Amino acid sequence: MSEKITYREAVRKGIREAMENDKRVFLMGEDVGHYGGSYAVSMGFLELFGSERIIDTPLSESAFTGAGIGAALGGMRPIVEIMTVNFSLLALDQIMNNAATLLHMSGGQFNVPLVIRMATGGGKQLAAQHSHSLEGLYAHIPGLKVLIPATVQDAYDMVALALADPDPVLIFENVMLYNIKGELDTEALPLVIGKAKTERTGKDLTILTYGISLFKALEAAEILSSEGIDAEVIDLRSLRPLDDETIMNSVAKTHRVMIVDEGWKSGSISAEIMARINEQAFFELDAPMGRVCTVEVPIPYASHLEQAALPSTEKIVTMGRKLMEKS
Amino acid sequence: MELDLAREFYRKMLLIRRFEEKCVELYSKEKIRGFLHLYIGEEAIAVGIMDALSPEDAVFTTYRDHGQALARGIQPNRILAEMYGKVEGCSRGRGGSMHLFDAHTHFYGGNAIVAGGLPLAVGMALADKMMKRNRVTVCIFGDGAVAEGEFHESLNLAALWHLPVLFVCENNGYAMGTALEFTESETNISLKAAAYRISSRQVDGMDVVAVAEAAQEAVSEIRAGNGPVFIECLTYRFRAHSMFDAERYREKSEVEEWKKKDPLLLLHQRFPNIDIDKYETEIVQIIDEAVDFAENGTLESIDDLEKFVYSCEVIP
Numbered sequence: 001m002s003e004k005i006t007y008r009e010a011v012r013k014g015i016r017e018a019m020e021n022d023k024r025v026f027l028m029g030e031d032v033g034h035y036g037g038s039y040a041v042s043m044g045f046l047e048l049f050g051s052e053r054i055i056d057t058p059l060s061e062s063a064f065t066g067a068g069i070g071a072a073l074g075g076m077r078p079i080v081e082i083m084t085v086n087f088s089l090l091a092l093d094q095i096m097n098n099a100a101t102l103l104h105m106s107g108g109q110f111n112v113p114l115v116i117r118m119a120t121g122g123g124k125q126l127a128a129q130h131s132h133s134l135e136g137l138y139a140h141i142p143g144l145k146v147l148i149p150a151t152v153q154d155a156y157d158m159v160a161l162a163l164a165d166p167d168p169v170l171i172f173e174n175v176m177l178y179n180i181k182g183e184l185d186t187e188a189l190p191l192v193i194g195k196a197k198t199e200r201t202g203k204d205l206t207i208l209t210y211g212i213s214l215f216k217a218l219e220a221a222e223i224l225s226s227e228g229i230d231a232e233v234i235d236l237r238s239l240r241p242l243d244d245e246t247i248m249n250s251v252a253k254t255h256r257v258m259i260v261d262e263g264w265k266s267g268s269i270s271a272e273i274m275a276r277i278n279e280q281a282f283f284e285l286d287a288p289m290g291r292v293c294t295v296e297v298p299i300p301y302a303s304h305l306e307q308a309a310l311p312s313t314e315k316i317v318t319m320g321r322k323l324m325e326k327s
Numbered sequence: 328m329e330l331d332l333a334r335e336f337y338r339k340m341l342l343i344r345r346f347e348e349k350c351v352e353l354y355s356k357e358k359i360r361g362f363l364h365l366y367i368g369e370e371a372i373a374v375g376i377m378d379a380l381s382p383e384d385a386v387f388t389t390y391r392d393h394g395q396a397l398a399r400g401i402q403p404n405r406i407l408a409e410m411y412g413k414v415e416g417c418s419r420g421r422g423g424s425m426h427l428f429d430a431h432t433h434f435y436g437g438n439a440i441v442a443g444g445l446p447l448a449v450g451m452a453l454a455d456k457m458m459k460r461n462r463v464t465v466c467i468f469g470d471g472a473v474a475e476g477e478f479h480e481s482l483n484l485a486a487l488w489h490l491p492v493l494f495v496c497e498n499n500g501y502a503m504g505t506a507l508e509f510t511e512s513e514t515n516i517s518l519k520a521a522a523y524r525i526s527s528r529q530v531d532g533m534d535v536v537a538v539a540e541a542a543q544e545a546v547s548e549i550r551a552g553n554g555p556v557f558i559e560c561l562t563y564r565f566r567a568h569s570m571f572d573a574e575r576y577r578e579k580s581e582v583e584e585w586k587k588k589d590p591l592l593l594l595h596q597r598f599p600n601i602d603i604d605k606y607e608t609e610i611v612q613i614i615d616e617a618v619d620f621a622e623n624g625t626l627e628s629i630d631d632l633e634k635f636v637y638s639c640e641v642i643p
Contacts, residue, residue: 070454
């Protein structure tokens with residue numbers, strides 16, 4: 001069955017169905033209950049599921065994330081909501097030192113089936129402590145899986161995919177996407193964790209991206225198309241694991257690569273992808289690879305400065321033209 | 328207390344003492360590497376606390392975890408093999424001295440981030456409450472943990488949600504080399520727990536009988552559904568913080584003073600009928616066997632290096 005709903009509604013539907021289907025699933029975080037979720041994802045859930053399963057927490061990111069890990073060890077399937085990606089740094093100790101390591105440190109005895117959702121990304125003039133894109137930082141850590149739903153379909157599917165996984169999964173929801181509408185097919189077979197999706201096929205240039213940048217890349221691809229440049233646009237969907245196979249197959253087809261990443265360039269996931277292409281498909285390249293990333297500043301408040309810092313359709317088009325000039 | 332139980336306590340404390348003395352010897356011979364944090368002097372706490380637990384209860388502890396692991400019943404063979412980095416170790420050689428784990432006894436480690444285990448214990452207790460399991464989760468940590476935010480966050484959550492957690496603070500007076508008086512404005516730690524409306528008490532951590540009684544009482548309170556309990560055990564570490572500690576921060580006379588309260592000595596004074604020699608002989612055998620087991624253990628194949636990062640294979 002197909003319907004057109006918002007990204008917020010898709011996440012919400014994913015969580016609601018998971019909670020209806022599995023008594024072990026519960027939602028915990030700041031303002032998820034009485035307030036209804038800082039981005040209104042869990043509005044009405046408290047009335048629907050009760051305070052035992054929709055748990056308002058104090059502002060104790062480290063303790064409630066750690067409690068999510070403990071509850072996962074104890075057989076539950078917690079969904080921990082962290083209000084904003086920057087706040088997740090207060091819980092980084094628990095995520096990195098416990099969630100990501102317990103299976104390994106215990107010699108395979110204790111896995112952590114925990115899902116952590118967090119709002120991410122710039123564009124709302126929330127300045128330098130609410131706007132960053134740290135998914136690449138988390139993708140550095142062995143033991144975690146890092147998912148980024150761009151589409152309404154993935155926003156819905158990834159909740160169940162993450163909950164079905166035996167290990168900790170982080171889901172990054174871009175704040176600019178919550179109100180965007182898209183098609184949801186609830187009977188479609190979900191694409192597994194670690195598979196990228198080709199959203200537009202093309203023969204001249206591969207654009208690798210994820211999250212909100214997918215839509216900027218698709219718009220740019222249309223503009224480039226009108227100039228005779230046929231770009232392939234791939235939604236990475238998962239930053240850990242990365243789908244090397246889909247990436248390398250596309251590189252072998254187009255021989256030109258652009259990566260669009262809302263993270264900063266230095267030490268980013270875009271740098272990692274470039275390194276992998278260098279290692280695995282260097283001789284397929286006809287030109288140096290290009291990147292469109294966020295300018296290396298803490299995100300500023302003023303709208304024009306913020307917009308200038310973030311990747312844009314225009315920057316992608318310009319980079320696309322530049323890559324085609326080189327041969 | 329009955330003589331039989333006193334004997335059992337003595338035997339367990341002696342096992343920890345002699346096991347760790349052997350560890351020091353093996354460390355000097357470079358059989359054990361990494362950090363090695365000794366529990367010598369604090370044995371009464373692990374033995375007294377574990378005595379109050381049932382097999383289903385969960386335990387979270389710190390990097391100074393040999394005593395708790397032995398008292399909980401993890402085989403000395405598997406603990407020593409772990410320190411040797413052998414696959415027969417209780418964490419398959421992936422954890423070492425600081426990260427002893429054992430699913431059979433619900434022993435959730437050996438956490439080497441100070442206060443890092445407290446949120447986990449809270450979560451385990453939350454799961455128990457949600458699943459209506461009548462279990463207790465014990466969370467053991469040192470006085471250093473009290474300065475961490477996670478201590479306060481976790482105590483608040485446990486009290487707020489009435490969770491079945493027994494918090495046990497092993498207050499040995501020093502966070503590594505810094506005395507409590509230099510780090511805490513209030514050095515009575517049990518008062519901090521009380522401020523979170525947690526039923527809280529201080530006990531003599533050198534007296535295994537006192538610890539065991541406090542633990543029994545606490546576990547009964549928790550099982551009755553009265554929420555978390557906090558026990559501050561006043562204790563002392565006879566040895567250095569780890570093998571790399573010159574102990575410049577304390578006077579030798581202070582150590583000697585505390586040694587008069589050695590938990591083994593105290594228990595024997597109270598129960599002179601305990602046949603110490605019998606246990607010494609028995610424990611020498613257990614430890615010799617553990618050394619043999621660890622020496623003859625297997626080093627895991629490097630082909631398996633990337634195992635246990637994920638539960639199932641992922642696309643590389």
